[in-house]
Amino acid sequence: MSKRVIKRSGRQRVVIFSTHLLCLMILFVLPEVLLNYGREHAHNDFITYAKSTVFVLTFYVEYYGILGREYTRKTDLWRFILSNLLLIIAAMTAIFCIIRLAPFPGIHRFENPDLVLLRRASFLLKELCMIILTISLAVALNISDRWLKTEAARKEEMSVRQKQELVGLRNQLNPHFLFNTLNSIYALIEINPATARDAVHELSKLLRYVLYENPSFVELGKEADFIEHYVALQRLRLPVKAEFSLDVDINGCSDALVPPMLFVTLVENVFKHADFSAPAKLSLLVSEGKAICTTENKQKNYASDHAPGIGLANLQRRIELLFGSDASLATSELNDFFTVTLTVPLKHRQNNNDGLS
Numbered sequence: 001m002s003k004r005v006i007k008r009s010g011r012q013r014v015v016i017f018s019t020h021l022l023c024l025m026i027l028f029v030l031p032e033v034l035l036n037y038g039r040e041h042a043h044n045d046f047i048t049y050a051k052s053t054v055f056v057l058t059f060y061v062e063y064y065g066i067l068g069r070e071y072t073r074k075t076d077l078w079r080f081i082l083s084n085l086l087l088i089i090a091a092m093t094a095i096f097c098i099i100r101l102a103p104f105p106g107i108h109r110f111e112n113p114d115l116v117l118l119r120r121a122s123f124l125l126k127e128l129c130m131i132i133l134t135i136s137l138a139v140a141l142n143i144s145d146r147w148l149k150t151e152a153a154r155k156e157e158m159s160v161r162q163k164q165e166l167v168g169l170r171n172q173l174n175p176h177f178l179f180n181t182l183n184s185i186y187a188l189i190e191i192n193p194a195t196a197r198d199a200v201h202e203l204s205k206l207l208r209y210v211l212y213e214n215p216s217f218v219e220l221g222k223e224a225d226f227i228e229h230y231v232a233l234q235r236l237r238l239p240v241k242a243e244f245s246l247d248v249d250i251n252g253c254s255d256a257l258v259p260p261m262l263f264v265t266l267v268e269n270v271f272k273h274a275d276f277s278a279p280a281k282l283s284l285l286v287s288e289g290k291a292i293c294t295t296e297n298k299q300k301n302y303a304s305d306h307a308p309g310i311g312l313a314n315l316q317r318r319i320e321l322l323f324g325s326d327a328s329l330a331t332s333e334l335n336d337f338f339t340v341t342l343t344v345p346l347k348h349r350q351n352n353n354d355g356l357s
Contacts, residue, residue: 016145021056024055024059024134025052051095051098054091054098054131055130055131058131058134058135060138061087062087062135062138063138066083067142088128091131092128092131095131099120178207184233184237185200188236195236198236199233202236205229209225217347218258218259220250220253220254220257220258221255223263224248224250226264227263227267228248230267231244231267239276242280244270244276244279244280245279246282247281247283247285248284250284250285250286251287253291253346256286256346257349258346259318259344262315262318263342265312266293267282267295268311270282273299273338274297274300275298275299275300275336277298278298278337280296280298281295282295289346290343290345291344291346292341292343293341293342294339294340294341294342295339297337299333299336312329315329326344326345327342327344328342328343329343330343
């Protein structure tokens with residue numbers, strides 16, 4: 001798999017360059033200016049600004065020049081070390097020339113030569129430490145910048161994968177729904193052809209919804225209508241004495257948004273696994289900004305109906321990707337009655353209708 005690289009725009013590069021320059025001025029120029037403020041020697045200003053220029057140039061050569069290269073081979077480590085040594089030598093040479101061009105601060109004409117040499121050496125050692133600090137700062141900022149870009153690329157890649165997985169889950173759901181519905185109609189053809197024709201008519205309504213409702217979120221009212229049509233279709237093949245109650249109360253929240261075909265898995269499971277010798281229930285309610293879909297039915301006794309399917313696992317994964325910990329899928333079983341409760345937060349359109357909130 002190719003590595004994804006996030007490139008910065010020209011404006012972002014200018015902002016980063018300006019931010020670095022401001023930080024360097026605060027670190028290197030401002031302390032020197034404040035330290036020499038009010039002194040009588042004019043050469044102090046020359047040394048201050050000349051040294052600061054060397055520090056700034058050292059930083060950018062390290063950040064964009066040395067660290068801007070790719071170091072992938074083992075031998076590149078020696079090239080990196082050699083490049084930094086040459087940079088340190090060049091910077092120290094520039095500072096030494098600055099000292100030679102301007103009178104050294106605080107040195108008198110008849111001062112002891114040994115003391116002058118010691119003071120110059122101390123001065124150069126201090127500047128060497130500042131050069132190393134400048135290079136270290138460039139390395140630290142470069143590592144931080146690379147980490148931020150890698151993290152941004154990782155998050156973008158994860159987002160793309162999640163979107164692809166959601167598309168895959170939905171594509172898996174539609175054939176699964178169609179397969180179960182066609183099985184229901186097939187069972188009706190031999191028993192009651194007229195009822196089978198009604199079932200095909202109901203199926204056409206469902207397929208229209210499945211085929212044309214492709215956005216990430218749809219209105220809760222449309223999803224509720226879809227559930228009612230699907231239940232009407234499945235009821236056609238139930239025994240006359242079968243008791244199935246449907247309670248839909250979306251509490252005036254028809255315009256609220258939910259992912260399409262989110263609750264159909266629960267409806268499918270009821271008609272696939274329920275023993276309709278006992279009443280079965282399905283409800284879709286709205287409470288405190290959340291849609292709550294609950295099914296309760298008696299389980300069939302034969303073992304084949306307890307074989308694991310893709311339905312609930314698919315649904316669990318889908319709500320994790322869409323809502324994280326804000327949604328929940330809970331199941332319970334008591335006295336052969338199986339209960340499933342799906343709770344998801346409702347989304348609302350923004351006032352300008354350009355997005356969701």
